[in-house]
Amino acid sequence: xxxxxxxxxxxxxxxxxxxxxxxxxxxxLVDRNTGPAQGxxxxxxxxxxxxxxxxxxxxxxxSHFPDILLGRDPAYRVRLQxxxxxxxxxxxxxxxxxxxxxxxxxxxxxxxxxxxxxTLTELLGRHQLQFDxxxxxxMILYATPEAFAGSRPGCELKAGLGYPLERLNRDEATAIEPxxxxxxxxxxxxxxxxxxxxxxxxxxxxxxxxxxxxxxELNLLLGQSVERIEAKPGRDVRMRLSTxxxxxxxxxxxxxxxxxxLAKGLVAPGTSWPVQGYSMTVPxxxxxxxxxxxxxxxxxxxxxxxxxxxxxxxxxxxxxxxxFEAERLESLRQSAYEAFGGCYDVGPxxxxxxxxxxxxxTPSSRPxxxxxxxxxxxxxxxxGALGWTLALGSAAKVTELIADGIR
Numbered sequence: 001x002x003x004x005x006x007x008x009x010x011x012x013x014x015x016x017x018x019x020x021x022x023x024x025x026x027x028x029l030v031d032r033n034t035g036p037a038q039g040x041x042x043x044x045x046x047x048x049x050x051x052x053x054x055x056x057x058x059x060x061x062x063s064h065f066p067d068i069l070l071g072r073d074p075a076y077r078v079r080l081q082x083x084x085x086x087x088x089x090x091x092x093x094x095x096x097x098x099x100x101x102x103x104x105x106x107x108x109x110x111x112x113x114x115x116x117x118x119t120l121t122e123l124l125g126r127h128q129l130q131f132d133x134x135x136x137x138x139m140i141l142y143a144t145p146e147a148f149a150g151s152r153p154g155c156e157l158k159a160g161l162g163y164p165l166e167r168l169n170r171d172e173a174t175a176i177e178p179x180x181x182x183x184x185x186x187x188x189x190x191x192x193x194x195x196x197x198x199x200x201x202x203x204x205x206x207x208x209x210x211x212x213x214x215x216x217e218l219n220l221l222l223g224q225s226v227e228r229i230e231a232k233p234g235r236d237v238r239m240r241l242s243t244x245x246x247x248x249x250x251x252x253x254x255x256x257x258x259x260x261x262l263a264k265g266l267v268a269p270g271t272s273w274p275v276q277g278y279s280m281t282v283p284x285x286x287x288x289x290x291x292x293x294x295x296x297x298x299x300x301x302x303x304x305x306x307x308x309x310x311x312x313x314x315x316x317x318x319x320x321x322x323x324f325e326a327e328r329l330e331s332l333r334q335s336a337y338e339a340f341g342g343c344y345d346v347g348p349x350x351x352x353x354x355x356x357x358x359x360x361x362t363p364s365s366r367p368x369x370x371x372x373x374x375x376x377x378x379x380x381x382x383x384g385a386l387g388w389t390l391a392l393g394s395a396a397k398v399t400e401l402i403a404d405g406i407r
Contacts, residue, residue, distance in 0.1 A: 001025045004402065005239060005249040007226050008256025009033070010041040012387050014205040015395035016255050016380055018123075021216035023399055028249060029209070029218060031256070032225040032242070036209055037202035039256075041387065043279045043355030045312035046200060046303040047292050048120075049138060049389050051163040051193035053113040054154070055105035055365035056275075056315070056384065057096040065094075074331050075299035079318030086318065088270030092363035103157065105364045109386065110161050112367075115393035117195070123392070127211050131203035132306045138196035138292040139173060139180075141187050147296060148189030155191060166192040179289035182342040185297065198292055198303045198310075201388045221247075233376035251405070253378040253398055266372045272382040274358035276322045278332050279312035280346070281305075281353040288343040298335040302343075309344045311336045315385075322358045329354050359384050369397045371405060378402060 001024040006017045009031035017029045033039065061068075061076075068076045081087070096105060124133070142148035148167075155165045173190035174180040180187070212218035225242040231252065239247040254266070284307055293302045300313040313332050316322070329352070336346045346352065361384030362368060368381045380398045383390050 002250040002402075003028065005030060005237065005247060005252040007031075007239075007252060007254050009036040009205065009209075009222065010039050010256065010387070011037055011201040011205055011391045012380055012383060012394060013255035014208055015391040016253055016398055017218065018208055018212055019392075019395040019399040020253075020402065021212050021218060023403065025402075027212070027216065027218055028221060028247065030221045030224055030226055030239070030241070030247070032223070034223045036205040036222070040357035040359050041201045041205065042357070043281065043310075043353070044201060044277075044357070044388055045279060045301050045385070046198050046305050046310040046388070047138065047301060048117070048197040048199060049292075049386075050113040050117045050196055051110075051158055051165060052138065052140070052196070052294070053106070053109040053386055053389055055096065055102055055109060056361070057093050057105070057363060057365065058102045059097060059099050060150070062094070062097040074335065075313050075315065077314075077316045077318075079316070081318050081320070083320065085269045086273060086320070089273040089363055092270055096364045101364070105366055106154075106157070107161070108366055109390070110158060110163070112390050112393040112397070113386075114162065115396055116390055119392040119396060127208075129204060129207040129211075131200045131207060133197065133199040133204075134304070135195060135197045136291050136304060137176075137192060137194040138294065139177060140191040140294045141183070141296055142189045142191075143186055143297040145188045151189075151191055164194060166194070168192055177289055177291040177293070179287055179291075179293075179340065179343055182287060182340050184338065184341075196292060198305055200305055229375075229377070231375040231377050233373070235376075237377070251376065251378065251402060253380055253402070255380045266375065266377060266379060267368060267381070270363075272360045272362055272368065273317065274320065274322060275361045275384060276314070276316040276319070276356060276358040277312060277385060278314045278329050279310060279355045280329065280332060280336070281308050281310050281355075282344040282346055282350060283307060284309050285342070285344055289340070293340075295335075295339050298339055300332065300335045300339060302336075302340065311346070322356075324354075324356045329356070359387065361385070367394050369394050369401070371401055376405075
């Protein structure tokens with residue numbers, strides 16, 4: 001079988017390496033960090049939201065766009081840039097927010113999520129991986145009757161695709177998740193997806209790499225950047241590493257968000273743009289939630305991972321060179337306090353374990369999974385905030401492409 005290099009040891013890269021190794025290939029996994037999942041996979045929302053892999057560009061978001069542009073929405077922020085690539089991406093994003101494209105994109109993502117869910121179930125049947133995994137279910141809280149009624153078409157779409165969803169009133173939802181008694185605002189209705197799960201992606205990557213090293217002789221090269229790639233169809237791929245060495249493989253898959261130099265010319269302008277998110281991880285108190293919760297009003301997600309709660313949210317779009325901003329983390333902290341302040345300590349002196357990262361995303365939210373015809377390189381990129389949920393499904397897709405390419 002072929003020797004294949006996978007660039008990027010985040011959750012998408014590790015899953016890609018695993019699927020390729022299972023297919024019988026000799027796999028080399030390269031990452032610039034000294035450990036796996038130290039980039040945007042490190043502290044994401046932790047939710048495996050199979051039933052909620054909706055495209056970000058939607059009619060609902062479009063209706064709130066004036067407030068977002070004026071800075072009236074605490075969760076979303078758009079900074080307009082005089083950057084042709086950003087403007088092209090933004091125009092394409094708006095075009096994907098129409099009802100027809102939103103539904104097409106969401107159907108595609110839900111199908112990829114279902115493949116991920118099925119693959120993870122099979123994987124856990126073969127290997128005992130410890131990553132705080134739990135099929136905890138997920139609840140979406142709607143503040144108004146109008147918002148809850150507006151969720152019905154989406155529920156019907158997902159039910160038609162095999163996702164079991166329940167529409168509950170507050171009392172019915174509280175019987176399943178007692179922590180809702182601590183929620184301070186009105187709840188007009190709840191959509192409950194019992195099969196959604198949670199897990200720590202960085203622990204998942206660490207344990208899955210151990211499996212690959214034992215069973216598939218994975219060649220793991222950490223702390224080494226790929227500085228240059230020379231590739232043409234039908235020829236070996238040659239990658240110059242930061243150590244000065246040259247790595248040679250039959251083919252390569254780019255699975256890293258840090259591809260500005262490597263993927264130059266492979267991804268057309270306006271195809272991908274970073275969307276920055278924030279999270280914090282705090283100890284759970286006695287009455288903290290077990291079920292994952294998304295507060296639609298605050299656009300904040302809460303996931304129980306072991307004895308901690310991962311709180312995530314915020315989507316900042318616009319800056320190519322993003323940085324950590326304390327006031328954005330403070331906005332997330334305040335939202336968490338207002339929603340479920342009695343379930344965890346998010347006070348000013350609490351140990352919040354803050355994190356921020358920018359996830360490249362396409363205007364349609366569909367990841368880039370394809371072979372580049374000019375170089376022969378394979379791409380598995382730009383999953384946005386859905387990388388953890390879609391990783392195994394996209395890994396299976398790129399493995400199929402490689403199988404077709406080497407026949």
